[in-house]
Amino acid sequence: MTRLFNDPSAFADEALEGFTAAHQRWVRPVTGGVVRAAGTPAGQVAVVIGGGSGHYPAFTGLVGRGLAHGAAAGNVFASPSAQQIRSVARAAHGGAGVLLMYGNYAGDVLHFGQAAERLAGDGIDARTFAVTDDISSASPEEPAKRRGIAGDLPVFKAAAAAAERGADLDEVLRVAGHANARTRSFGIAFSGCTLPGADEPLFTVPEGRMAVGLGIHGEPGIGEEALPTADEAAELLVTSLLKEIPEGVDGPGGQRAAVILNGLGSVKYEELFVVYRRVAALLADAGVEIVDPEVGELVTSFDMAGISLTLTWLDDELEELWRAPADTPAHRKGAFTGPEPEAEPAAGAAGETILLADDDETVPEASEESRRAAGIALAALTAVATTVDTHVEELGRIDAVAGDGDHGIGMQRGSTAARRAALTAHDLGAGAGTLLTRAADAWADKAGGTSGALWGTILRAVGTALGDQDKPTADSVAHGVSAASAGVQRLGGAEVGDKTMVDVLVPFADTLAELVAAGTPLTDSWDRAARAAEAAAAATADLLPRKGRARPHAEKSLGTPDAGAHSLALITRAVHGVLLNHH
Structure with a gap:
């Protein structure tokens, strides 16, 4: 278990602070993560990687010449927010565009995608790429649904080595796709990991058994088998990967592969x-030439007892990129000839840290009616935070059945940050719209992950509907909730029935809109909509997940409600209590 920590909620920030202090030769801190200490050479494409903390040396340990130009670091097992990614990318930008790279998890897809859109608004050409190497997480027919695990390293390195040689953004993106298409990984575990401050691991494995096909966020494996010997473990890993030879590779005989244990x-x-x-003997017997193998910790999961094997099937281009020099805190290879080219000054930076947040000391002018409504909104957000605090362990237990068990922690981080931001905005005299949009940004920024992005969308939609001038009405509230529902579906891509x-x-949104349109007072409409939400949340126990980290473990979740659905139902009821008190 993770034993050395102070406040668990500060663990990721403190770990990043210590990492940057220990590796000043390679990296410097910026808001949201780190960039190369020497900066990005002028005219070079910047490769910015990232993901949740808890996987060191991924992702910050891979920043340096020949590899990433920057890394965005989210909270423990939670994707960095779009704001964090944007900050790191702006600091890393050398004038030739940015490729944002990450493992294929819903929260990362959402936040990196949003960051790319914001960077485009900043005038920076930004593309995104998700690594999909884990063969246990989806079938060969659905490669886009696969997770990114230890295959991150060879894919990141191929793209970064291409950038180092002067390739333009389109070419760097092509190389990333080529490397990803030829990379496959498979893992096993003997025990789960325990997050800082937690008493129990995210999953357990019976004595004498192992989990097969696990994820790197504490997700349980897709099956269990008897505990193997070392040789039996090697045979399982190699055999599983040789069963799926990528398209374009003519079988294992006579082929070359980069190998990562x-x-x-x-x-x-x-x-x-x-x-x-x-592993080496089995691959040799299969006629596979191993090129520059890596054996060690490259993508971890705190204290999880487990291993994974990655094969990247090489051609001449990929072998050259895999062998190319790299100099980072955690991955070094070869040697560079000549000094690094002169770096471009970080965009928008006046000092060591780039700050992109809104000015918290001022708020737009608001009407008296909107400021009064802001007080109610603050009370609602306080009730939300209190409710999440009360149910945080329950939400974690529900999420751990088929996911990674961090839903409660993520909701707690987000709701606490949202309440704090709302309190600051209220004290400055903000209207309801500004208060809720400030809270939305704080929730998304501090929670990270899928829930952070979606709750940021919800609060922002309601805040936009209320604004700072008009007196909020039942119609404007219902309109905001309907906009939130549409925004979450558009952003996350989930539909009713996906168990989300x-x-x-x-x-909830449809019931509220229908009742308000019929003239039912807001408090009564919200009460009946909350009942519909509670019934719908309970009904998710009978569904199999089709989205998110629980999808590979669908059968395990049958009989348990979705954690995100359950937390939303709890919140709708808590807000109803606030509306009653202010009726």
């Missing part, structure tokens, strides 16, 4: 070497 957190290096000796918060948000 990755420790997930608590498997000792000596154990990895015992396994690797058999959408299964609750849609009936």
